[in-house]
Amino acid sequence: MLAMLYQRTKQSLLAFLQEGSQHSADPSLQRKAVQLNIGVLMMQATVLAFTLFFFALGNEGLILSGLVQIPWSLATLVAVNRAQHAGHLNLARWFLMLGVMADAASALMLAQGLVIGIHFYYLLFAIVPTVFFPASRWRESLLQSVLNLGLFAFFEIHGWTPHPAMLNLGPETVHVLRVAMVISCVLIVAFLMIQAEYSAVKKEAELQLMASTDLLTQLPNLRAFRQNYSREVARARREDSPLIVGMLDVDHFKRINDVYGHPVGDHVLRLLAQVLSEQLRASDLVARVGGEEFALLMPQTELEQAQQICERLRITVSRHRFGTVSQPLAISISIGLARLEPGDDEERVLRAADKALYQAKNEGRNRVVLHRAGLA
Incomplete structure (x- = not known):
């Protein structure tokens, strides 16, 4: 029962955090939407934590300041969530910023005054x-910063009369509250910055993976093969270890597309990629480098x-069935192999493997042909 509750809570939380990101294909805007949702949750957590702390201290002024923040906090949560859900991402940003500003103002003006320095939160809000705002919205971001700096300056210069009960707080309690407030500000900024950096790094890794992956087969593409090939050549020369390069081609693949259609041809390539990945060793690399052409790297x-x-x-x-029960389909492959020899450059080895592949096709296909790159 607890495990089920935990899973449902986790799913709900993840769904809440992703709200709004579905309305944009821009990875940066998707990240901003998630960060905004995190900001809303941090607002709820901060208000709740301080309200409980105020109740524990038992000061009437502090308790009042906690209670007046709760409606603003909940209203901001609802407003941001609905705006995100409707795709009004920029409106949601404004709802959050205006919500936290009003939240702090209510606590300051109705109860705390400047006793514990709650107006310093406006520096955080600046x-x-x-x-939360993308670079394209820098004017709105700047406006928000100016508004919050203005509020901080106003309260710092003008001051504000606190609730009478706030004057009953001892100096040690006031000091503890100020330290807690400063720590909360630092933690909020640190968490948001760390989360932003983590999201950016994660998204960059995803984009790099997409740029190096063949969309149809999910194998490494030509770009990734070239990168790995250069690294393996360098390592083979450094360690004086053998390296084999292979070129693999599906025999008569055009006939498959012509007879069965391109969707079936794509299905064959996906299944073939799966078979190749399962049959080769973990140290080997197979990549799709052309329509029905694959490349192999076999280090050491x-x-x-x-x-x-x-x-x-x-x-x-040749023994695998790539079609369906009602439409069985068998294919064969031809493979050309070449070994990196002393003095060979990268392109010469690739040409040797290609030459071996063409030889395999000329000799009747469905075979493996060796060619030493040093003899190319």
Whole structure:
């Protein structure tokens, strides 16, 4: 029962945090939407924590200041969530900023005054718009900062009469409250900045993965193959270890597209990618580098060992059924292999593997052919 409740709570929280991000394809705006939702939750947590603390202290003025913040906090939560849900992302940002400003003002003007320095929160509110507002909205972000700095300056210069009960607080209690307030400000800024950096790094990693991944097969693409190939060549030369490069092609793939249609051809390539990934070793790399052409990297592998592995791979593919029960479909593959020899450059090895692949096709397909790059 508790596990189910925990899962439902977790799902609800994750859904709340993602609210608004579905309305934009821009990764930056999606991140801003999530950050805004985190800001709303932090507002609720801060108000709740301080209200409970005020009740524990038992001071009438503090308790009043906590109670008057709760309606503003809940109203901000509802307003931001509904605006995000409706796709009014910028309106949601304004709801949050105006909500926290009104929240602090209510506590200050109706109860606390400047006794514990709650007006310093306006300095925090002058900073956070840069987290919530995108760069394209810099004017609104700047306006928010100016408004909050103006409120801070007004209360700092003008002052404000507190609730009489606030004057009964001892100096030690006031000091503790001020320290707690400063710590909360620092924690909020630190958390938002860390979350923003984490989201940016995560999104950048996702974009890099997308740029290096073939969308159809989810295998590394030509760009990723080239990067890995250069690294493996450098390592092979540094460690004086063998490196095998393979080029693999689906035999008569055009006929599959012509007879069965391109959707079936795409299905065949996806299944083939799965078979290749399952049959090759963890240290090997297979990438889709063309329409029906794949490239292999086999580090620390001699040519004869690579031939054995690729023969098993070829047989597995020939025995696999790539169609459906009602429409069975068998395919075969041809593979050309080349070994990095001393003095060979990267392109020469690739040409040698390509030459071996063409030889395999000319000899009747469905076979593995070796070619030493040093002899290319």
